[in-house]
Each structure stands twice: as structure tokens, then as C-alpha cells.
Amino acid sequence: MIYLIDHNDSFTHNVVHQFSLFDKVECDNYNNISKNKLEKASAIVLSPGPGSPKSYPITSKIYRKFKGKKKIIGICLGFQQILFCEGAKIVEQKKIYHGFQSNIQVISDKSLFKKGKKFKVGRYHSLKLKEPFKIKDFEITMRCLESKVAMSFENNKNKIYGFQFHPESFLTINGNLLIKKILSA
Amino acid sequence: MNITNQLTQLHNSGKPYIIYKSNKGFNLYTDFSKKIILNNKNIYSFLNKKKKIKKSKNTDLFIGFFGYELLNNLIGIKIPKQKNINLPKGIFYKPEIKISLPNNLNYRDDNCAKKKNNFKININKKSYSKIFDKFKKKIKSGETYQIKICTKYKTISKINPLDFFCRLSKTNLAPEAFMIKDKNYSIISCSPENLVTKKGSLITTKPIAGTVKKNKNMNKIKALNYFKKNIKETKEHNMIVDMERNDLSRICKVGTVKLSKAKVVEEYKDLFHYVSLIKGKLKKNTKNIDVIKAMMPGGSVIGCPKINTLNLLNNQEKENRNIYTGSFGYIKFNGDMRFNIIIRSILNFKNISEISVASGVVVDSNVQHEFNENYIKAKALIDLFK
Numbered sequence A: 001m002i003y004l005i006d007h008n009d010s011f012t013h014n015v016v017h018q019f020s021l022f023d024k025v026e027c028d029n030y031n032n033i034s035k036n037k038l039e040k041a042s043a044i045v046l047s048p049g050p051g052s053p054k055s056y057p058i059t060s061k062i063y064r065k066f067k068g069k070k071k072i073i074g075i076c077l078g079f080q081q082i083l084f085c086e087g088a089k090i091v092e093q094k095k096i097y098h099g100f101q102s103n104i105q106v107i108s109d110k111s112l113f114k115k116g117k118k119f120k121v122g123r124y125h126s127l128k129l130k131e132p133f134k135i136k137d138f139e140i141t142m143r144c145l146e147s148k149v150a151m152s153f154e155n156n157k158n159k160i161y162g163f164q165f166h167p168e169s170f171l172t173i174n175g176n177l178l179i180k181k182i183l184s185a
Numbered sequence B: 001m002n003i004t005n006q007l008t009q010l011h012n013s014g015k016p017y018i019i020y021k022s023n024k025g026f027n028l029y030t031d032f033s034k035k036i037i038l039n040n041k042n043i044y045s046f047l048n049k050k051k052k053i054k055k056s057k058n059t060d061l062f063i064g065f066f067g068y069e070l071l072n073n074l075i076g077i078k079i080p081k082q083k084n085i086n087l088p089k090g091i092f093y094k095p096e097i098k099i100s101l102p103n104n105l106n107y108r109d110d111n112c113a114k115k116k117n118n119f120k121i122n123i124n125k126k127s128y129s130k131i132f133d134k135f136k137k138k139i140k141s142g143e144t145y146q147i148k149i150c151t152k153y154k155t156i157s158k159i160n161p162l163d164f165f166c167r168l169s170k171t172n173l174a175p176e177a178f179m180i181k182d183k184n185y186s187i188i189s190c191s192p193e194n195l196v197t198k199k200g201s202l203i204t205t206k207p208i209a210g211t212v213k214k215n216k217n218m219n220k221i222k223a224l225n226y227f228k229k230n231i232k233e234t235k236e237h238n239m240i241v242d243m244e245r246n247d248l249s250r251i252c253k254v255g256t257v258k259l260s261k262a263k264v265v266e267e268y269k270d271l272f273h274y275v276s277l278i279k280g281k282l283k284k285n286t287k288n289i290d291v292i293k294a295m296m297p298g299g300s301v302i303g304c305p306k307i308n309t310l311n312l313l314n315n316q317e318k319e320n321r322n323i324y325t326g327s328f329g330y331i332k333f334n335g336d337m338r339f340n341i342i343i344r345s346i347l348n349f350k351n352i353s354e355i356s357v358a359s360g361v362v363v364d365s366n367v368q369h370e371f372n373e374n375y376i377k378a379k380a381l382i383d384l385f386k
Helices: A012-020 A035-040 A057-066 A077-085 A175-184 B003-013 B042-048 B068-074 B125-140 B161-171 B220-229 B231-251 B288-295 B306-316 B367-385
Strands: A002-006 A025-029 A043-046 A071-075 A090-106 A118-129 A139-144 A150-155 A160-163 B017-021 B026-038 B061-066 B090-101 B146-156 B178-181 B185-189 B194-199 B202-206 B208-213 B258-267 B271-281 B327-332 B337-340 B345-349 B352-361
Touching: A002 A012, A002 A035, A012 A025, A012 A175, A012 B231, A043 A057, A043 A077, A057 A077, A071 A077, A077 A090, A077 A118, A077 A150, A077 A160, A090 A150, A090 B125, A090 B231, A118 A150, A118 B231, B003 B026, B003 B090, B017 B061, B017 B090, B017 B327, B026 B042, B026 B061, B042 B288, B068 B288, B125 B146, B125 B306, B125 B352, B125 B367, B146 B306, B146 B367, B161 B178, B161 B185, B161 B367, B194 B288, B194 B327, B202 B231, B208 B220, B208 B231, B220 B231, B220 B258, B220 B271, B231 B258, B231 B271, B231 B288, B288 B337, B345 B367, B352 B367
Parallel strands: A002 A025, A002 A043, A043 A071, A071 A160
Antiparallel strands: A090 A118, A090 A139, A139 A150, A150 A160, B017 B026, B017 B178, B026 B090, B061 B090, B061 B327, B146 B352, B178 B185, B185 B345, B194 B202, B194 B337, B202 B271, B208 B271, B258 B271, B327 B337, B345 B352
16 A cells, blocks of 8 residues: 655645556545554655645654655655755755646666656646755756756665656656656666 | 517516526526525535436526635635625525527616726735735745736626626627526626536536637637747646646546546637646545535636645635635536536626636736736626626
């Protein structure tokens, strides 16, 4: 079972449907988390949502508790939340991407995906990861071709993954394949 | 007696009635055997009403509206104290008569009091500017991705709603147009937007984001190019498509939510709309209330993400939205339903007419443009008062 933590977003149920293609999904709001479900889950997914990681201390706590013990996947805010917990700074960006389709590319040979591969993806984010960014075992694996902003990270040692873009958006081509690969990693 | 005379007679009789756009023309509903005034409590029993019918009739339905506040409360959002004219939060009627009307409604009331345009706006440009900047900051910090600020135009007036509605339909034959005439209030609307159509387990929603006026130089192909090139409209549209997919996904089976028309242009009498059509198949045992809670209030007129944006809006807006961005439509006894989003409407209550409009703040919108856009939207309705 995959446990999805919702941060009051209007895209969460697209994520639920996407992950449900591969496994049973349970979804609860971040302030209504079931300990039982957390323990039972094989993977925890942190949903997109408004605001910044600072506003969700409960989610940070969950991340810290289960890091290394369960697979954790963050999407958009979830991506930022994980990096924030690892000490990264999340900052406002000049150009804002809401409802934007971008071309991104796999830039690392440590990725589950083939280096050089390009994707078309949907983006909804005001904030971004501040770089340079260096944390043990965390690798930035995809970047926006135009702005070079970090679009995904992988920590294959602890099985922690994050996407700054939205794999569940209709703007993302082959989003299901991305999720399938991460889930089978 | 021909249809026009029948309508005129009904109107003059003072009996309440409702007109709603159909595929071929309009449907007229009247002879109401029940009128249900909705509140936060009785809405549950109203929506869960199940009627067994031996022989189904075309009047086996409740028709009416859910106001904006009621729809907020239904999803657990409280609205702070606002200026309120105390219009009921929602009203539904059980009709006993349904009559088909043609598109071409002929009714004129030349005696109907037409006053000079003395509408007053509730937010002037300076305050609008301030609110606009405040929300732009909220977008930059990621608290909302898009937000639609409502402004209101009001005037004291008695109106003849049928006269208004007939004239409005002549210039703008909108696919979700409706009017309600009751003893103490009336609503006239040329809403273009269908929020929910449910038949059996099939459900669709048809968000609109992007409108352009028809003229000699603007045909369907050019309109599509115009929308495609307009990055702001495209981004707003994308966001609404993902949001509506999300809302349908709450109540639909996994894998059934499909974008069946993605960003196409639809042609109406005077306008082109940039629309998408999203379909899904409902999960078993989905109740009416689940559908209403998942889909309403309609995302395209609020912004995104819904909950946070509603809270931001409600804390900002000093006056109750009443019917504006609520939903009008019907629920059949068998659970099928059709609901629109109430926009482009005039509410006349206690001899005050109000017209509400909103336009979206996204990160690259321009305050002057949006303020004017609001006025243009209101003007089409204000002009009916001339």
C-alpha cells in the first residue's frame, strides 16, 4: 500500500489516480495522518500543495522518521519538503511556472533514467531549490533545459525520490512510466 | 394559443417560473408544487432524497441554485462576517409542468422601467490595485497559483426579468443560460459554462478559460491561434484542466478520468470560447452529495488550489457573493444532474440589481487590463438597463 499525504492541493487526486495504476493507495490530509497506515505503507508520497515547506512541520517529522526505512517520493511541494528537511534552502524564483509545459533532461548518469533523455513535463511552482546544493547521497538528476532549475533528485541508496514538476499533469508526457520506474526501483 | 402568448400570460400571472437553455431551445418549468429553501443542515437530506417512481415523468426533478456560501460551507470552509443582503443560501423547486420553447423568444416590455446607468462599483480601481498587488505576492510565495477577485456593480431598480432575458438571449445565446422569476427575486444569466453533467455513472465537466469576441477578422481558426499564442490564457487553461481532472478523480474510478476534448475552440453566436471536456466514470455508490462536494464551487471561477484560494478570497471580499460562482441546474429523481456555474448574471432582490464579475490574477496579469476586463464583462449586462 502507498500512503499519500495530501497538503490541501487541487492536484492530489490526480496523483492518487496515477499511483493507483500500480498499487493500492490511501490518501489523508497532512493534519489527519493515521499512524497505522504510515506503518503499513510500503511507500510514502508527499503531495504537491500551496505555500512552502516551513508551513508543514508534521510532514517534515514524518519524513525524518521514515527516511531510510521506507521509500519516500515527493512531488512539487513534496520535492521541496524533502530537500528542506535535508538542509536545503527553498527560495522564490524570478520566473514563475504555473500551468507551464517545459522540456527537461536527465543530466546524471546516477539516475534510474537514461542520461540525456528528454521529457515534456507540466510545472506548477513558485519556489525552487537554491543551488549550489550538496547533500550526501542526493543527486540532482533532471533539469529544465531552458532555466536549468533542478527538476528531480534521486537518492537511490535510501530510495528517496522527488520531482519538482508534476508527473500526474496532463501536460506531462509519459508521466505514468516515470512513476512506474520509481516504484519498481 | 401559441408559445409566445403562453409565456406572456404565465409571466403576467405572477406565477414563479424558470427557463433553462436546452439543446434545441429553452425549457420552461413552472407550476411548482414544492419550494425548498436550503441551509447548511437540510442540504444533506435534500441531496440524499431518493424517490421511487413508478412511471417517470419529465418533471421528476428539482431545479434551482446553490449559492456560493452554501457550497463553501459544504466543503468545510467558513466565510467571515460579510455585508449580506440575506438572500437564501440556495433554493430549489419541484415543477409540475415543463414546456419546450424555441431559441427565438419574443417578448418585449416597452413600459419596463429603464433607468440611466447609475451602477456603483464596490471596489474602485485604487483598492483593486492594492488587492491585486497583495495577491501577486501570494502567488510569488506559492500560496496560490491563480486567484479570481470578485467586484460588484449595484443599482436600485425594478426590472422585468423576462424582458431582460429575451433581449440578452438575442445578443448572447449562451449554452447554460437561465432565468428564475419568483415573487421576491429574479435571476437572469447568460452563463456559458457547464460544471457537471451526470447521466447514470457517466460524468463530464466542461471548463472554459479564454473568450474572444467574434468579428469579421476573427474566425474559428484564427481564434484557436489567438488562444495558443496567448501564454497567459494557455497557462490558466492548463491549470483548470488539471484541477477539474483532480475534482473528478475524487469521485471517479481509477483510470476513467479522460481529457476527451483538450483545448478546443467552440463557436457561439457572438463569441469564441477556449474549452476542454473532461469525462469520468463514477465509483459505485457515489452519492449526489459526494458529486456536489467534489465539483463545487467550480474551480475555474475561483482559482487554484481550491481550498487555500477560497480562504484567501473569503478573507478579502467584504460582500457576500450570493449566487455568483454558485451553481444553477437540476437533479433528477434518478440522480442524473446538470449544473452550470453562475456567472454573467443579474440578481434582482429587494429591488436592487447586482452584477458580479471576476477576472484572474496570475503572475503575469496586468492590473489595468484585468480591471477593464471586469468592466467589459459587466457592461454587456449593464447595457440591458438602457
